[in-house]
Amino acid sequence: xxxQRLVSWRNPWFVASVGGTFAVxxxxxxxGFVWLPSAQDDELFKGLxxxxxxxxxxxxxxxxxxxxPVPPSSPVSNVxxxxxxxxxxxxxxxxxxxxxxxxCTMCHGARGVSAANTPNLAGQxxxxxxxxxxxxxxxxxxxxxMAPMVVGLSDQDMRDLAAYYAFLPRLSVKTSHGNAEAPDxxxxxxxxxxxxxxxxxxxxxxxxVGAPWLNGQPLTYLTSQLNAFATGKRRNDISEQMRNVAxxxxxxxxxxxxxxxxxx
Amino acid sequence: MSSSSAYDPHxxxxxxxxxxxRWALVVVGIVAVLVxxxxxxGLHWAMMPPSRVETxxxxxxxxxxxxxxxxxxxxxxxxxxxxxxxxxxxxxxTPQCIVVPAKTPIIFRATxxxxxxxxxxxxxxxxxxxxxxxxxxxxxxxxKPGNHLMPCHEFCGLGHEAMWANVKVVDQDTFFKxxxxxxxxSCVNP
Numbered sequence: 001x002x003x004q005r006l007v008s009w010r011n012p013w014f015v016a017s018v019g020g021t022f023a024v025x026x027x028x029x030x031x032g033f034v035w036l037p038s039a040q041d042d043e044l045f046k047g048l049x050x051x052x053x054x055x056x057x058x059x060x061x062x063x064x065x066x067x068x069p070v071p072p073s074s075p076v077s078n079v080x081x082x083x084x085x086x087x088x089x090x091x092x093x094x095x096x097x098x099x100x101x102x103x104c105t106m107c108h109g110a111r112g113v114s115a116a117n118t119p120n121l122a123g124q125x126x127x128x129x130x131x132x133x134x135x136x137x138x139x140x141x142x143x144x145x146m147a148p149m150v151v152g153l154s155d156q157d158m159r160d161l162a163a164y165y166a167f168l169p170r171l172s173v174k175t176s177h178g179n180a181e182a183p184d185x186x187x188x189x190x191x192x193x194x195x196x197x198x199x200x201x202x203x204x205x206x207x208x209v210g211a212p213w214l215n216g217q218p219l220t221y222l223t224s225q226l227n228a229f230a231t232g233k234r235r236n237d238i239s240e241q242m243r244n245v246a247x248x249x250x251x252x253x254x255x256x257x258x259x260x261x262x263x264x
Numbered sequence: 265m266s267s268s269s270a271y272d273p274h275x276x277x278x279x280x281x282x283x284x285x286r287w288a289l290v291v292v293g294i295v296a297v298l299v300x301x302x303x304x305x306g307l308h309w310a311m312m313p314p315s316r317v318e319t320x321x322x323x324x325x326x327x328x329x330x331x332x333x334x335x336x337x338x339x340x341x342x343x344x345x346x347x348x349x350x351x352x353x354x355x356x357x358t359p360q361c362i363v364v365p366a367k368t369p370i371i372f373r374a375t376x377x378x379x380x381x382x383x384x385x386x387x388x389x390x391x392x393x394x395x396x397x398x399x400x401x402x403x404x405x406x407x408k409p410g411n412h413l414m415p416c417h418e419f420c421g422l423g424h425e426a427m428w429a430n431v432k433v434v435d436q437d438t439f440f441k442x443x444x445x446x447x448x449x450s451c452v453n454p
Contacts, residue, residue, distance in 0.1 A: 020292065028299055036306040042316070057317040062401040063330075063373060066347060070447050072334040080323040189426045196355035196423025205422045208354055208378075238326045239333055239377060244356035247453075 075139040077236045079131045081210045086126035089163030097164025100157055103149065112168045117218040123170030128212040130162035132236075140236035171216045183256040185249065193248045198257055210238065215264035222258035230254070309389065322396035325351060325377050337450040338364055340443045345369040352381035352394045352416065355423030359450035361430045362414070365439035366406050375399045382418035385431050393418060406433040 009015060037051040044060055045051050054060065104121075108114055112122030121129060135141040137150045182199065184190070189197035201208040203215070214222065228234035229246035237243055246254070325331040331351055337359050339347045346368055351358045353376065364370055374383060376394040384391045387410075392400045416427040432451050442449055
């Protein structure tokens with residue numbers, strides 16, 4: 001090299017390469033922000049500014065003239081579940097829950113465990129208890145027994161109850177079959193029939209917020225709820241999450257899963 | 265750099281300059297081909313770019329708005345097109361079985377209630393990510409009746425392999441007869 005400056009407008013290589021790169025940039029921007037968006041037939045891509053904003057990802061409403069949503073024919077769950085909800089209840093909340101829970105003892109037992117074929121609530125995840133209470137209250141989950149019990153409960157009351165039951169120690173039934181290997185539907189599901197493993201939401205593999213802890217629940221309760229989901233009689237699962245699974249299960253799989261969880 | 269060749273007495277410098285010039289042309293050519301490919305696929309093939317960004321609160325999909333349970337499935341719009349709304353969640357699509365007419369403009373509206381999912385309709389070029397907080401909108405058209413599998417193609421958790429739906433494409437007559445009976449269609453057996 002003869003000492004001529006590299007970055008200089010008198011260097012034809014510099015001019016050509018920088019100029020060329022800049023021209024490609026301008027042309028590509030035109031392609032991406034103007035040409036390709038304009039080729040779409042959406043109203044929101046028409047016009048220069050619209051095309052640029054839409055291509056750049058400005059959030060807008062892309063289906064403005066749609067027919068209005070069809071309202072549900074029966075109440076649906078209106079609980080917004082979030083992963084951190086009810087995760088750190090105060091002692092006062094748990095204490096209030098304990099007092100409120102006195103009205104529940106007749107069926108759910110003094111410490112959240114009972115032999116009455118009602119769900120054992122001791123150690124149940126707080127979001128699950130809270131969600132079911134809310135669903136009983138607005139009619140999304142139908143029960144002639146629970147409906148009158150939840151009538152007067154405020155939102156805070158239900159949070160307190162959830163905190164209290166989550167705080168109680170879990171029941172360990174571990175019967176002689178309790179150590180049995182999990183049936184296929186629990187451990188691996190049936191991917192060919194759209195069934196994810198029970199354990200991928202209900203604990204064992206992973207948990208999903210809102211999905212209850214099933215171990216040690218009464219056999220009749222588990223069976224009846226699975227059947228109710230399968231037939232669509234129970235419909236408070238959010239966006240058919242549980243119905244989609246139960247609908248595909250065979251009566252034998254329902255039986256196996258219920259027996260397995262009841263024996264844990 | 266090689267502009268120095270004019271002053272360089274050595275033959276090798278001229279060779280180097282020629283080679284550099286050719287390489288520059290090849291690279292420019294590659295860039296031009298890539299841009300041309302983007303233009304061609306954007307105009308003739310691709311469904312997704314440019315994006316249609318729209319946001320939504322993923323925790324309240326089921327409470328209000330267009331993704332409430334009773335509003336999911338296929339809808340006939342006034343202009344004769346069909347809108348299909350669906351929700352992806354761990355570990356299923358709702359509705360589990362989607363029914364659409366052949367030879368009709370179709371708009372898919374889909375979103376996720378929890379984590380990142382994906383939808384891919386086999387034997388078509390429909391392939392989209394479904395992200396919590398965003399609505400994926402895209403337009404398509406099925407040429408002939410048939411059944412398509414629609415798996416989730418974005419690993420979404422331990423039940424991912426069980427997450428799929430069916431897409432049933434039926435002829436227009438059958439579809440519009442079904443649509444006359446109900447406002448939101450799906451082929452899920454209750």
